[in-house]
Structures are given as C-alpha cells and as structure tokens.
Amino acid sequence: QVQLVESGGGLVHAGESLRLSCVVSNAIARFRTMGWYRQVPGKQRELVAQITSGGGTNYINSVKGRFTISRDNSKITVYLQMNSLQPEDTAVYYCNAVGAGSFSWGQGTQVTVSS
Numbered sequence: 001q002v003q004l005v006e007s008g009g010g011l012v013h014a015g016e017s018l019r020l021s022c023v024v025s026n027a028i029a030r031f032r033t034m035g036w037y038r039q040v041p042g043k044q045r046e047l048v049a050q051i052t053s054g055g056g057t058n059y060i061n062s063v064k065g066r067f068t069i070s071r072d073n074s075k076i077t078v079y080l081q082m083n084s085l086q087p088e089d090t091a092v093y094y095c096n097a098v099g100a101g102s103f104s105w106g107q108g109t110q111v112t113v114s115s
Contacts, residue, residue: 002026002103004095009109012085020080020109022095030073035098036080038091039108049080050098062088085113 003025012018020036035050049059049069057069068081078095092108 002028004103004106006093006095006106006109009093009111011112011114014086014113014115016085016113017081017083018085018111020082020093020095020111022078022080022106024076024078024095024103027076029076029078029097029103032097032101033099034071034078034095036067036069036078037094037096038089038111039094040091045094047098051078082111085111087113087115089113 005023006020008018008020010018031053033050033052035047037045037047039045048063049057049067051057051069051071059067066082066084070079090111090113092110094105094108096102096105
C-alpha cells in the first residue's frame with residue numbers, strides 16, 4: 001500500500017510563499033505522473049499542477065507563473081513551490097498520482113492565505 005504524506009502548509013499573507021512537500025512511501029511513484037490537488041469545502045478537488053516521470057509539467061491557468069512543481073525521485077518526494085499566494089489559493093492541498101490507479105489520499109496540508 002502506498003502512503004502519501006503532505007506537509008509545508010500554513011497561514012501566510014497575500015504575496016508570500018510556501019513550499020509543500022509530499023513524501024511517497026513506495027518507489028513505484030517514480031514512474032508515475034504525480035500531481036498536486038486542492039480542495040475547498042463544498043467544491044470538488046481540482047488538479048492544479050502535475051509532473052511526469054521525466055519532469056514535464058503542466059498547470060492550471062490560475063497558478064501559472066506562480067506555482068512550480070518539481071520532484072526528487074531519489075527521495076520519492078514531490079514539491080510545490082507557491083509564490084505570490086492569493087486568498088483564492090486557500091485550500092487543503094493533496095498530492096497523488098494522476099489518472100487511473102491513483103493511490104489512497106493522504107491527510108493533506110492546509111494552506112490559508114489572508115488578504
């Protein structure tokens with residue numbers, strides 16, 4: 001069973017930065033496209049950034065130029081550098097494999113951005 005442990009969230013002011021980390025317990029993740037998702041109460045979880053096993057990245061429009069996803073396959077860890085945070089980025093952030101065969105969800109990490 002694959003476990004995902006997210007960390008790095010917190011309370012920041014608009015314009016500040018955070019770096020999220022996601023440690024994966026199984027090396028199989030090295031071969032998967034991994035993504036960062038976020039969810040706010042009452043809304044569906046959305047995929048905000050993804051990175052292929054080869055390092056190719058994709059972002060939703062609202063975070064392009066502000067968020068950067070990366071991975072360290074030697075540590076089986078995925079990162080999300082979030083700059084110029086805005087109140088609308090407030091959510092619980094999760095990581096997971098993208099597409100079919102995703103892993104069980106971790107507990108997520110709360111990001112709260114005050115205006």
